[in-house]
Each structure stands twice: as C-alpha cells, then as structure tokens.
Amino acid sequence: MTEPVRPFSSPQQAQVLTALNERAREIFRQIVESYLTNGEPVGSRNLARILPMALSPASIRNVMADLEHSGLIYAPHASAGRLPTEQGLRFFVDGMLELGDVGRDEQVRIEAQMRAAASGHTFDSALAEASTLLSGISRGAGVVLTTKTNVHLKHIEFVRLDPARALVVLVSDDGSVENRLLDLPPGLPASALQEASNYLNARLQGRTLGTLRAEIESGRQAMKRELDAITERLVDAGLAVSVGPSDARQLIVRGQANLLDDLRAAEDLERIRLLFNDLETQKDVIELLSRAEGGEGVRIFIGSENKLFSLSGSSMIAAPFRDGAQKIVGVVGVIGPTRLNYARIVPMVDYTARVVSGLLDRNPR
Structure with missing residues (x-):
C-alpha cells in the first residue's frame, strides 16, 4: 500500500488532531466522506443514523459547532448541513485518510x-x-x-536561412516536426551544416536529445578528432537550441x-x-x-x-x-x-x- 502522502502542513494541524476526541474525529470523518461520495452537506440527524456510536442530534450539533470553530467544516446555507472546508480537506488528507490498495x-x-x-x-x-x-x-x-529532452527523435537537420541564421529541424518518431532558429558562427561553410547533421543523425538512433548531448559531452575528445572546430561549435549550438529551457x-x-x-x-x-x-x-x-x-x-x-x-x-x-x-x-x-x-x-x-x-x-x- 502507498505510504502516507505527506506530513501535516503545519504544527497547528497536528495540535488540532490531537485535541479532537474520538467522537469529534468520527463526526468529522463522516462529514468528509459524505462530501467525497456525493458532494452534499450532511446534517446532525443523518449523522445520528450513520455514526457507529449512539449520539443525539443535539450532541452532534455541539460537536459540529466546535469543528466549525476550528475551521474544519462550514455551513453552505443557514439551514443546511455541513461540508468540509479546504483546510478541513487538507487536515483529513494529511492525518486521517486511509489509502486503499491497487488490486x-x-x-x-x-x-x-x-x-x-x-x-x-x-x-x-x-x-x-x-x-x-x-x-x-x-x-x-x-x-x-x-x-x-526526452522526446524520441529520428532525424535532425540544419537548414541555412541566410549567412547568419539556420533552422534546426527536429523530426520525432511520431512524425511531428519542430523547427528552432539558430544563430550561425561567422564564416561557417555550407558543408559544415551537412557535416553537423550527419554527425548527429549517426548517433541519434535509440537516443533522445538529452542522452545524445550527455554522450557527446562525455566523448568530447573523440568529437574533436572527427570534426573541425567550427563544425564542433555548430553541433554544440544545435544541441543547446534543441534542448533549451524556453519550451x-x-x-x-x-x-x-x-x-x-x-x-x-x-x-x-x-x-x-x-x-x-x-x-x-x-x-x-x-x-x-x-x-x-x-x-x-x-x-x-x-x-x-x-x-x-x-x-x-x-x-x-x-x-x-x-x-x-x-x-x-x-x-x-x-x-x-x-x-x-x-x-x-x-x-x-x-x-x-x-x-x-x-x-x-x-x-x-
């Protein structure tokens, strides 16, 4: 079974739970569970019928008044029963929720x-x-x-737009295509774009951009031997744009x-x-x-x-x-x-x- 979700949101919540006696806890539980089941407020007469202990409606109303004073329940209308407040829901989830099992x-x-x-x-x-x-x-x-960065890609291509800019075209396994603008290093030859595309695509099979970037970084010396300095800069710039934080x-x-x-x-x-x-x-x-x-x-x-x-x-x-x-x-x-x-x-x-x-x-x- 899943462990309890989280500790109490505040020390005050822990103090409130400690202060509740058995019948107050049970009345509060029934109000919350009724709300979670049908979304309706529940009154003292209905609670008297479903509580596992014998209490009169008058006694229940006294407890409900205390729970309302603590900020755990409220009355949506003057003559209505009670519903849990958001604070009451948090209190219930943190301290009283009994989680089920996944069958x-x-x-x-x-x-x-x-x-x-x-x-x-x-x-x-x-x-x-x-x-x-x-x-x-x-x-x-x-x-x-x-x-x-975890999207599985099958193809990367650099497409020059003008001497200073190119598109990085990212094609995913599911066929979706995404384009990102890339500023080109000064003096970049046309062959470098194709060389950078070939270098990345040869290593992309079975990888994501995130894992590809990590592998290229760990094999930096091998890349230096395969590519000239300006193409290496292009590969780095293309990867940076492709996995950038903006989107x-x-x-x-x-x-x-x-x-x-x-x-x-x-x-x-x-x-x-x-x-x-x-x-x-x-x-x-x-x-x-x-x-x-x-x-x-x-x-x-x-x-x-x-x-x-x-x-x-x-x-x-x-x-x-x-x-x-x-x-x-x-x-x-x-x-x-x-x-x-x-x-x-x-x-x-x-x-x-x-x-x-x-x-x-x-x-x-």
Missing part, C-alpha cells in the same frame, strides 16, 4: 496497456496512455508532464470531458468553466506539476492552496516518474474537483508513476 487485476491491466502503448508506437504514446488511464480511473482529467516541457491532458459529468448545480458548471480555462493556460499547469517533482511520492494540491485552482476550487494528485538513472524526468497526475476519491486515486497515481518509471528503466528513451 492485482488493476495492476495487470495498467501494466499491459502501458507496455502495449510503448511497444506498439513510441514512449510518448505510453505517456498519453498513462494520462488516459488515470482519466478513466478518476473520472477527472489525466495529466502528464515530461521534458522535451522544454511537454504537457499531455486527457479526459477533460469527464469533468462535465455529475454536475449538480449552476455553480458546478461555472467551476468547470474556470477549470477548463486553467487547463488551457498550460504554463500555470506546468508550473504546478513541476512542484510535484520537488519531493518523493505523491503530492496533493487542494483548491486555493495554489493560485491555479484558486477560482475553480479544484484538486490535483501527482507523482513523479524516473528514468533508469533514477533521475526525475516527469510527473503523472489527475486534476478534478476537490471531492476526488483520494483513497482510491492516490495509490493509482503512485502505481502508474512506478509503471512509467519501470518502462523507462527497461526501454530508455
């Missing part, structure tokens, strides 16, 4: 679909499959973030339509509209996913804890994946409403990330 049948299905996608097409196809799988499991949007991130999103399911009110539709706007702003999504690369295991981001979801009130569950050298090279995750099924989705995201890491270890990009 053996689900493990086999995830591994089989990922292997088929990786072997039948490209590793990028496997990443897209991971996003689709997580979307189906969560009924939210599946997301994958990876670096373009080195690739975002894959699948299953946005799932977010339209189970809408219960006009405010839900507005929340989804805002979330769609968030997803279209890829820069902010990439920035948030990049934060999940900063630590071990699964990370959970809830609502206005981050600026991306401050309006739509959404959550993201994400986990990093690694290459064969155990270097973090990307993130897989799920974006959806704050009432995601955390107990089920957290271990699924964690397991999918480990499957992706295993594929990278066996089949380096």
Whole structure:
C-alpha cells in the first residue's frame, strides 16, 4: 500500500488532531466522506443514523459547532448541513485518510496497456496512455508532464536561412516536426551544416536529445578528432537550441470531458468553466506539476492552496516518474474537483508513476 502522502502542513494541524476526541474525529470523518461520495452537506440527524456510536442530534450539533470553530467544516446555507472546508480537506488528507490498495487485476491491466502503448508506437504514446488511464480511473482529467529532452527523435537537420541564421529541424518518431532558429558562427561553410547533421543523425538512433548531448559531452575528445572546430561549435549550438529551457516541457491532458459529468448545480458548471480555462493556460499547469517533482511520492494540491485552482476550487494528485538513472524526468497526475476519491486515486497515481518509471528503466528513451 502507498505510504502516507505527506506530513501535516503545519504544527497547528497536528495540535488540532490531537485535541479532537474520538467522537469529534468520527463526526468529522463522516462529514468528509459524505462530501467525497456525493458532494452534499450532511446534517446532525443523518449523522445520528450513520455514526457507529449512539449520539443525539443535539450532541452532534455541539460537536459540529466546535469543528466549525476550528475551521474544519462550514455551513453552505443557514439551514443546511455541513461540508468540509479546504483546510478541513487538507487536515483529513494529511492525518486521517486511509489509502486503499491497487488490486492485482488493476495492476495487470495498467501494466499491459502501458507496455502495449510503448511497444506498439513510441514512449510518448505510453505517456498519453498513462494520462488516459488515470482519466478513466478518476473520472477527472489525466495529466502528464515530461521534458522535451526526452522526446524520441529520428532525424535532425540544419537548414541555412541566410549567412547568419539556420533552422534546426527536429523530426520525432511520431512524425511531428519542430523547427528552432539558430544563430550561425561567422564564416561557417555550407558543408559544415551537412557535416553537423550527419554527425548527429549517426548517433541519434535509440537516443533522445538529452542522452545524445550527455554522450557527446562525455566523448568530447573523440568529437574533436572527427570534426573541425567550427563544425564542433555548430553541433554544440544545435544541441543547446534543441534542448533549451524556453519550451522544454511537454504537457499531455486527457479526459477533460469527464469533468462535465455529475454536475449538480449552476455553480458546478461555472467551476468547470474556470477549470477548463486553467487547463488551457498550460504554463500555470506546468508550473504546478513541476512542484510535484520537488519531493518523493505523491503530492496533493487542494483548491486555493495554489493560485491555479484558486477560482475553480479544484484538486490535483501527482507523482513523479524516473528514468533508469533514477533521475526525475516527469510527473503523472489527475486534476478534478476537490471531492476526488483520494483513497482510491492516490495509490493509482503512485502505481502508474512506478509503471512509467519501470518502462523507462527497461526501454530508455
């Protein structure tokens, strides 16, 4: 089973949990679990029927008042039951969430679909499959973030535009083409462009730009023997442009339509509209996913804890994946409403990330 997600966000949370007695903890748990199941507030009379202990509605209301005072629950309307606040959700996820296991049948299905996608097409196809799988499991949007240095290429070509500039043309295994502008060294002969293209293409088979650059750097002396100084500069400049940081991130999103399911009110539709706007702003999504690369295991981001979801009130569950050298090279995750099924989705995201890491270890990009 997946380890607990993360420690308490603050010492105050740990103090609150310690201060809650058994019945307060159970009432809070039931309020949260009811919200995660159906999104509806729950009142004292309903709680009295489902609690594993005998308490009157009046006693339950007293406990709910204390929980509300602590900032863990709130009343959406004056006469309504209670819902967890974002602080309450964080409190529940960090200290009370009981994670499930990924069943053996689900493990086999995830591994089989990922292997088929990786072997039948490209590793990028496997990443897209991971996003689709997580979307189906969560009924939210599946997301994958990876670096373009890991994109599998089959051809590189330098094309002169004028004496001072050239295009670096990058052709991926999936047929996509990307062009980058490159400033040329003064006095570069026309033959150097072809020579640099030949040199890189001869070494590109079975490699990504990232691994190719690392191998060329480690074999610097061999390159000096094969190329003259000006062509060597061209190779270095071409690789630097090709893996530059300006757009080195690739975002894959699948299953946005799932977010339209189970809408219960006009405010839900507005929340989804805002979330769609968030997803279209890829820069902010990439920035948030990049934060999940900063630590071990699964990370959970809830609502206005981050600026991306401050309006739509959404959550993201994400986990990093690694290459064969155990270097973090990307993130897989799920974006959806704050009432995601955390107990089920957290271990699924964690397991999918480990499957992706295993594929990278066996089949380096």
